[in-house]
Amino acid sequence: MFTYLLTRRCHLASRTMLDSENEKAATQGKLKHDVLVDTLKTQIRSGRYKVGDKLPSEHELARDLDVSRHTILRGLSTLAAEGWIDRQQGRGTFVARRSNPTHIGNQVIAFICSDKGDSVISRVIRGISQALRSRRQEMLLLDSDHNVERERELLESLVDRGVGGAILWPVTAGENRQTIEQLQSQDFPLVMIDHGMEGTSVPLVCVDHELGAYEVTRHLIRCGYKRIAHITFAGLPGELSEAVLEREAGYRRALDEAGLSFDDELIQRVDRNLMRLSHEPMVREMLAYEQAHRLMASENRPDAIFLLNDIFAPSVYRAAVNQGMAIRKDIAVAGFNNDPEACMLPVPMTTYDLPAEQVGFQAIELLNKLVADQPITDQTTRIAGQLMVRNSTVENVAAYCQGI
Known part of the structure; x- marks a missing residue:
């Protein structure tokens, strides 16, 4: 009896949803068949009917949704064809098992990113393109423009777009969890880059951020710098990406191994929301200026600064100039990412090169395993990058590299 009442309640909910859709359709000129198809798609997306679930019979659907059996048959035929x-x-x-329209199928893979013009993301795109080319697949590039809501809309559109799977580089950590979990419930192949989603089984491909930060900081220590500051993002642990947390952890590990005491005053934090505006030249010039100025003006100032991201460099260099300090002679600066601007600064900056192409290539490898239902042994794939030594930390780069 309980099962009957529960089933009946679901059917009545479906009827209510269809009535609502019919009201909208009256003004939009939709046929009952189209409304029925949209209603059942919505129920599948929401998880009311999950992969493998048996739908009510044609007679039950016709009765509970108050449409003709002919309309039900047409609607089901459309859903089956898609x-x-x-x-x-x-x-x-x-x-x-995978509610994908077949007009595109597994030959097209979507890549959702926050800024396709970003130098690192553009290199990831290159790696994805190379991997797809060898498999005769294509990429559908979708840009959220640093907008979490736009990212959600793009994620929700994936099934209707008919792509065989997707790679997501999220705007920020932990957002759009419900949408990602819905895609998982539909068994939709998804791989994430840079930021993972804790509590889900979505595979993650990222740079080994902890190792990279450790190597940059260890390089500064080898160069003789002892009071090394770190400029990073502000936020609670749940608000910050793995990249931010792991880079700070690598910085701390290098200090600890060298026997250098950690000083809270040497950690300066930038509002992470400013990152969404960092493509604006004026914002970039001021992004970490206040934090760098505070460090350089302090009585016990640092002799080196490790930047979370190369994008902080223009504002840090500007702060040094305004303090009358010379990069390397008065204060060393090292970054992370190896953005093109890093080697074009007045004093080329030491940084850590991200293996972005490898990240994109590996993401496709994992995604195609998901598409083929092959097991993935490691949910997180970390790829090491390479230290790029320049004049912001050493005077003679060639001599330094020979002496390593």
Whole structure:
């Protein structure tokens, strides 16, 4: 009796949803068939009907949604043709394992990113393109423009777009969890880059941020610098990406191994929300200026600064000039990412080169395993980069590299 009442309640909810859709359709000129298709798609996306679930019979759907059996048959035929459902003679109708329209299929992979013009992301795109080319696949590039809501809309559109899977470089850590979990419930192949989603089984491909920060800081220590500051982002642990937390951890590990005491005053934090505006030249000039100025003006100032990101460099260099300090002679600066601007600064900056192309290539490797239902042994794939030594930390780069 309980099962009957629960089933009946679900059917009544479906009827209510269809009535609501019919009201909208009256003004939009939609046919009942179209409304029925949209309603069932919404129920599948929301998780009411999960992959492998058996749908009510045609008679039950017609009765509970108050439409003709002919409309039900047409709607189910459309959903089957688009890959949403699997109709099995003598058994019934089931939600398909992957509700993907077949007009594009697995030959197209989507990449959702926050800024396709970003130098690192553009290199990831290059790696993805190379991997797809060898497999005769194509990429659908979707840019959220640093907008979390736009990212959610793009994620929600993936199934309707008919792509075989997607790679996501999120705007920020922990956002759009519900949408990502819905995609997982539909068994949609998804791989994330840079930021993972704790509590989900979505594979993550990222740079080994902790190792990179450790190597940059250890380089500064080898050069003789002892009071090394770090400029990073502000935020609670749940608000900050793994990249931010792991880079600070690598910095601390190098100090600890060298026997250098950690000083809270040497950590300066920038509002992470400013990152969304960092493509603006004026914002970039001021991004970490206040933090760098505070460090350089302090009584016990640092002799080196490790930057979370190369994007902080213009504002840090500007602060040094305004303090009458020379880069390297008065204060060394090292970054992370190896942005093109790093070697074009007045004093080329030492930084850590991200293996961005490898990250993109590896993300495709994992995604195609998901598409082929092959097991993935490690949920997180970390790829090491390379230290790029320049004049912001050493006077004679060639001599330094020979002496390593």
